[in-house]
Structure formats: C-alpha cells, structure tokens
Amino acid sequence: MKMYLAGEWVDREQKIEVRHPFDGLLVDTVPQATRDDVERALAAAVEGARVMAKVTAYDRFLMLRRAADVVLSQKSELGRLISLEEGKTLAEGEFEVTRAATTLEVSAEEAKRLTGEMLPLDAAPGAAGKMGFTLRVPCGVVVAIAPFNFPLNLVCHKVGPALAAGNAVVLKPASNTPLSALKLIEILLAAGVPPLAVQCLTGAGGEIGTALCQDERVRKITFTGSVEVGKKICAVAGLKRVTMELGSNSPLIVLDDADLNKATDSILASGFGNAGQVCISAQRIIALPKVYDELLDRLQPKVEGLTAGDPMHASTRMGPMIRESDAVRVEQWVHEAVAQGARLLTGGSRRGTLHEPTLLADVQPNMRISRDELFGPAVGVTRAASVDDAIRLANDSRYGLSAGLFTQDLDAAMKFARHVECGNVHVNWGPAWRADLMPYGGLKESGLGKEGPKYAIQEMTETKTVVLHLPPD
Incomplete structure (x- = not known):
C-alpha cells in the first residue's frame, strides 16, 4: 500500500x-x-x-x-x-x-x-x-x-x-x-x-x-x-x-466472597485476549487465602482449554504475539519467575511467535513478571493476607491504568474504588474492559x-x- x-x-x-x-x-x-x-x-x-x-x-x-x-x-x-x-x-x-x-x-x-x-x-x-x-x-x-x-x-x-x-x-x-x-x-x-x-x-x-x-x-x-x-x-x-x-501491569483482586466462576471467566478474558497484548490486560491476580487454592483449581483447566494457534482459523482462541522477540521475552520472564520460586501450573513454552497461555502460582511482588509490564499471555497469582494487604499489593507499582475486584461486599468495593491508584476501576470484572465512550486514562x-x-x-x-x-x- x-x-x-x-x-x-x-x-x-x-x-x-x-x-x-x-x-x-x-x-x-x-x-x-x-x-x-x-x-x-x-x-x-x-x-x-x-x-x-x-x-x-x-x-x-x-x-x-x-x-x-x-x-x-x-x-x-x-x-x-x-x-x-x-x-x-x-x-x-x-x-x-x-x-x-x-x-x-x-x-x-x-x-x-x-x-x-x-x-x-x-x-x-x-x-x-x-x-x-x-x-x-x-x-x-x-x-x-x-x-x-x-x-x-x-x-x-x-x-x-x-x-x-x-x-x-x-x-x-x-x-x-x-x-x-x-x-x-x-x-x-x-x-x-x-x-x-x-x-x-x-x-x-x-x-x-x-x-x-x-x-x-x-x-x-x-x-x-x-x-x-x-x-x-x-x-x-x-x-x-x-x-x-x-503501559500497566494491571491487578485483579479476588476476595473471599467472590463468585469464582465469574472471576475465572474474567481472568481468561482479561488476561489472554489478543495474546495478552493489551495495556489493561490482567497480569497480577491477587487472591485472599480462603479462595486462593480453589481459584487456581478452577482457573487451571480453563487456561489449558484455550486453543492457541493460527489466528486465521475460526476455532483458534488465541493467536501469536506480534514479534518473536516479544514471545522470547515472555518465555524468559516466566522461567525466571519459576527459578525464583513461582509454580508453573500450565504453559510456559513457545514456538516462534506463539507463546502458550501460561498460569503461574505463588508469584512474589518482587518478581519481574509482577513488577514490570509483561504484555503477553501469562498471568501470575499472588497471595494476600487481607483486603488492605491486597490493595497495598495492587498499589505497589509504578503503573496505574486499570484494576479489577471480585466481591459481594459493598464496603470492600467502595474501599477498593477509593484507594486503588488506577484511572479505571472495575468491580466484579477484570481490568481489561473499556466502553469506547468512557473517559479512559x-x-x-x-x-x-x-x-x-x-x-x-x-x-x-x-x-x-x-x-x-x-x-x-
């Protein structure tokens, strides 16, 4: 052209x-x-x-x-x-x-x-x-x-x-x-x-x-x-x-009273859409102890069920990354996190530009896959001690674009809305949601x-x- x-x-x-x-x-x-x-x-x-x-x-x-x-x-x-x-x-x-x-x-x-x-x-x-x-x-x-x-x-x-x-x-x-x-x-x-x-x-x-x-x-x-x-x-x-x-490394907080089916669906949509190449992609999943293990148990098979491959095929659920160098970077960050103590539950490998949908557990805030913007198809799950600790972890970032929270507690939702340092906050959905008419920044x-x-x-x-x-x- x-x-x-x-x-x-x-x-x-x-x-x-x-x-x-x-x-x-x-x-x-x-x-x-x-x-x-x-x-x-x-x-x-x-x-x-x-x-x-x-x-x-x-x-x-x-x-x-x-x-x-x-x-x-x-x-x-x-x-x-x-x-x-x-x-x-x-x-x-x-x-x-x-x-x-x-x-x-x-x-x-x-x-x-x-x-x-x-x-x-x-x-x-x-x-x-x-x-x-x-x-x-x-x-x-x-x-x-x-x-x-x-x-x-x-x-x-x-x-x-x-x-x-x-x-x-x-x-x-x-x-x-x-x-x-x-x-x-x-x-x-x-x-x-x-x-x-x-x-x-x-x-x-x-x-x-x-x-x-x-x-x-x-x-x-x-x-x-x-x-x-x-x-x-x-x-x-x-x-x-x-x-x-x-950029961003958007957090998604899951509290004890969360609807876990809805939360896992949201993580799938927010974390892996466009192979994670979305500036408001859910990258840091922060869960309280009561739901931490169950969240992982429900989430793992859904991530494993994502069909990654040729985007021109109608059955493909996730396509490649834009450049092979970006897929290499995601693979390196995942392996680095595992070497530092994170658990790889599924994914973690790539073929050319196609990186597998990846789920990591026990991710610590100081790991690069948590601190920096991944911009790829992997999410890391971190344990928080309380609502206040979850908000502290969400704010422990140089970024502040979008955040999500799952809860049925109105008081917790309003605390999240007031205190999470992001331009967009979502209650009972993930951070990767945008209506094109809304203020966004x-x-x-x-x-x-x-x-x-x-x-x-x-x-x-x-x-x-x-x-x-x-x-x-």
Missing part, C-alpha cells in the same frame, strides 16, 4: 514489510517515510487545519458518521486485515472493527456538542455591564502516534476526535500494523474529509515520530505506547498539549490525559474567552 501525504497517495523506493505474525508470510509493503516527507506532511496539515476550522460542526458530524457506516459495512474485510497484520483471531479482528465504528460514531455525535459557557462577569467586583462567554476552538495540527495492538480502533480514538474538533491530523501508525490505518484514511477521504485534513506517514517512530513531535507547528500530540517512548516524546515536545496512554506512569471521544475532544481544543464591555444601563 501507499502512504497518504499532502493530498496524494505516494510511494517510496525504501519499503517496510508487513508480515503475518503467525507464519511470517508477507502481507504487503508500505513506504519508509523520510524527514522530507515529515516536512511536507506538516506543511500540508497546517493548510488542512485552516480548511477544517471553516467546516461546520454538522458537516464534521456527517463525515465521521458516513465513515462509521462504511467501516461497519466492511467488518469482514477489515477484521481479516487486522488478523493478518496483527495476529488477532478472526473473531477479535471483527470485534475491533465493530468498536472502531462505534468510536467514529461517538466522535461524530460529539462534533455537534462543542460548546463554551456563559461567564457571570457581573459577579466580579467592578464588572458591572460586562458580559462574557467562552468559545472552544481547534488546536490546529494534531500528531497521532498509534500502537500495533489495536491498529484500527486506537487509530479511530485519535483521528476521530481530532477531526470532530475541527483539527487536521498527521497519523503515524505502528510499523508492524499500518495497513488497517491506511484503509481508514481511504474511508475518511471517501466520506468527505478534506484532502489536506489527514496525513498518514508510515515509517520508524525513532526517526519520523521524533521529527513530528518536536515541530512547533504541532499543537497537540496523542500517543499510545510504552512508558519509555512516552517519556522521550514529552522530553522533545516542548510547549504542546500531550495525551500519553502508556491512567495515573502515575500509566500516562497523562484522557481518551474517549468526548474527553479527547476537550484536550484537542483550546478555550477562548470573549468579554463584551457593554455601556451601563
């Missing part, structure tokens, strides 16, 4: 290969963008921002509404493309397409709700006869840097709100998974988005991503990815608005700002205050 730049689909002699994570077969190629392409994209985006600032809210709504309809109508094709480039199962790929359509739909609706507020200026001393109100205006040029793990929906979470707010957007999709993002650009253009309002550059983030983020013409950066890359972006960004959706090193179209639009617009100095009555 070609990349979209300054109103044209362009190619370059140097290519990036997009390969199917399961078998390494070539899916397609995309151009390797250069620094000159960055300059051209930004110059076009500046002009595109001027064009978008004149587009009415209703017309922005129509563009995104039409795009949402087309995305949904192409669910099978787009879902298959996601599975080919990312390694999701076919069911997961199609589900992501459905979510992406919803994200665009909600963004379209929010385009009609951009309002300011009246200011009671006569409530200030000496302000008789003054009338004030605020306007919400677009930032201008938004740079959107997307990850590989949700290559369509997380792109929609950035591009949809940016366009709904009246901005131009320069998109840099992940090098492993650029194809569904490029298809989205085709759909947006066909839906009526002005040609200069969107750019899509394919290439290495270390080169073109840095060049985009440090440019003064950019007024807003929205990034999803690792903590380390997020810190580098913030270091070069300068005086810009930034949204950082970063983390605390501590899990990031800055919020996603969800309504909340992203707030961060992609500026507030302008207008004061009318009226004559006295």
Whole structure:
C-alpha cells in the first residue's frame, strides 16, 4: 500500500514489510517515510487545519458518521486485515472493527456538542455591564502516534476526535500494523474529509515520530505506547498539549466472597485476549487465602482449554504475539519467575511467535513478571493476607491504568474504588474492559490525559474567552 501525504497517495523506493505474525508470510509493503516527507506532511496539515476550522460542526458530524457506516459495512474485510497484520483471531479482528465504528460514531455525535459557557462577569467586583462567554476552538495540527495492538480502533480514538474538533491530523501508525490505518484514511477521504485534513506517514517512530513531535507547528500530540517512548516524546515536545496512554501491569483482586466462576471467566478474558497484548490486560491476580487454592483449581483447566494457534482459523482462541522477540521475552520472564520460586501450573513454552497461555502460582511482588509490564499471555497469582494487604499489593507499582475486584461486599468495593491508584476501576470484572465512550486514562506512569471521544475532544481544543464591555444601563 501507499502512504497518504499532502493530498496524494505516494510511494517510496525504501519499503517496510508487513508480515503475518503467525507464519511470517508477507502481507504487503508500505513506504519508509523520510524527514522530507515529515516536512511536507506538516506543511500540508497546517493548510488542512485552516480548511477544517471553516467546516461546520454538522458537516464534521456527517463525515465521521458516513465513515462509521462504511467501516461497519466492511467488518469482514477489515477484521481479516487486522488478523493478518496483527495476529488477532478472526473473531477479535471483527470485534475491533465493530468498536472502531462505534468510536467514529461517538466522535461524530460529539462534533455537534462543542460548546463554551456563559461567564457571570457581573459577579466580579467592578464588572458591572460586562458580559462574557467562552468559545472552544481547534488546536490546529494534531500528531497521532498509534500502537500495533489495536491498529484500527486506537487509530479511530485519535483521528476521530481530532477531526470532530475541527483539527487536521498527521497519523503515524505502528510499523508492524499500518495497513488497517491506511484503509481508514481511504474511508475518511471517501466520506468527505478534506484532502489536506489527514496525513498518514508510515515509517520508524525513532526517526519520523521524533521529527513530528518536536515541530512547533504541532499543537497537540496523542500517543499510545510504552512508558519509555512516552517519556522521550514529552522530553522533545516542548510547549504542546500531550495525551500519553502508556503501559500497566494491571491487578485483579479476588476476595473471599467472590463468585469464582465469574472471576475465572474474567481472568481468561482479561488476561489472554489478543495474546495478552493489551495495556489493561490482567497480569497480577491477587487472591485472599480462603479462595486462593480453589481459584487456581478452577482457573487451571480453563487456561489449558484455550486453543492457541493460527489466528486465521475460526476455532483458534488465541493467536501469536506480534514479534518473536516479544514471545522470547515472555518465555524468559516466566522461567525466571519459576527459578525464583513461582509454580508453573500450565504453559510456559513457545514456538516462534506463539507463546502458550501460561498460569503461574505463588508469584512474589518482587518478581519481574509482577513488577514490570509483561504484555503477553501469562498471568501470575499472588497471595494476600487481607483486603488492605491486597490493595497495598495492587498499589505497589509504578503503573496505574486499570484494576479489577471480585466481591459481594459493598464496603470492600467502595474501599477498593477509593484507594486503588488506577484511572479505571472495575468491580466484579477484570481490568481489561473499556466502553469506547468512557473517559479512559491512567495515573502515575500509566500516562497523562484522557481518551474517549468526548474527553479527547476537550484536550484537542483550546478555550477562548470573549468579554463584551457593554455601556451601563
């Protein structure tokens, strides 16, 4: 495929290969963008921002509404493309397409709700006869840097709100998974988005991503990815608005009165969806002594029953990891934990990019598989002495994105909600749950700002205050 730049689909002699994570077969190629392409994209985006600032809210709504309809109508094709480039199962790929359509739909609706507020200026001393109100205006040029793990929906979470707010957007999709993002650009253009309002550059983030983020013409950066890359972006960004959706090692607490059938189903869904490559994947299971052994007894056969293999087969429940190096890392962390005293109940091995669904017991908080972000198909179960100890263990992390708790005790649930240091908390489900319209973002090193179209639009617009100095009555 070609990349979209300054109103044209362009190619370059140097290519990036997009390969199917399961078998390494070539899916397609995309151009390797250069620094000159960055300059051209930004110059076009500046002009595109001027064009978008004149587009009415209703017309922005129509563009995104039409795009949402087309995305949904192409669910099978787009879902298959996601599975080919990312390694999701076919069911997961199609589900992501459905979510992406919803994200665009909600963004379209929010385009009609951009309002300011009246200011009671006569409530200030000496302000008789003054009338004030605020306007919400677009930032201008938004740079959107997307990850590989949700290559369509997380792109929609950035591009949809940016366009709904009246901005131009320069998109840099992940090098492993650029194809569904490029298809989205085709759909947006066909839906009526002005040609200069969107750019899509394919290439290495270390080169073109840095060049985009440090440019003064950019007024807003929205990034999803690792903590380390997020810190580098913030270091070069300068005086810009930034949204950082970063990593986590999400905890899930199981109390003595938990519904263990529901808890184990949740751990299966939260811990192994997309081969664990989800920033809110359940990684640290923290259980109280009374239910600890029974939880493991119920959970082990369910993990063993996960069918891992070729994601293009309808019967496959879990696909490969995106790169073999990531599967190697997960395997190493699992073996390291076992060497330090954890019990391997099932899994622990890999074949190429395919790592077995893995369950570990007796994991200690100081083990790397507990302290750092695994981003792979393994969960570790840790014993806690009490509710307070479980909350302490959950908070013993530099991350704070999402957490889950299973209990029937309302007081315990509210204590969890108040005291667990995460941006999203879930009672009686796991941490890997998200409605695309809700505010979504983390605390501590899990990031800055919020996603969800309504909340992203707030961060992609500026507030302008207008004061009318009226004559006295």
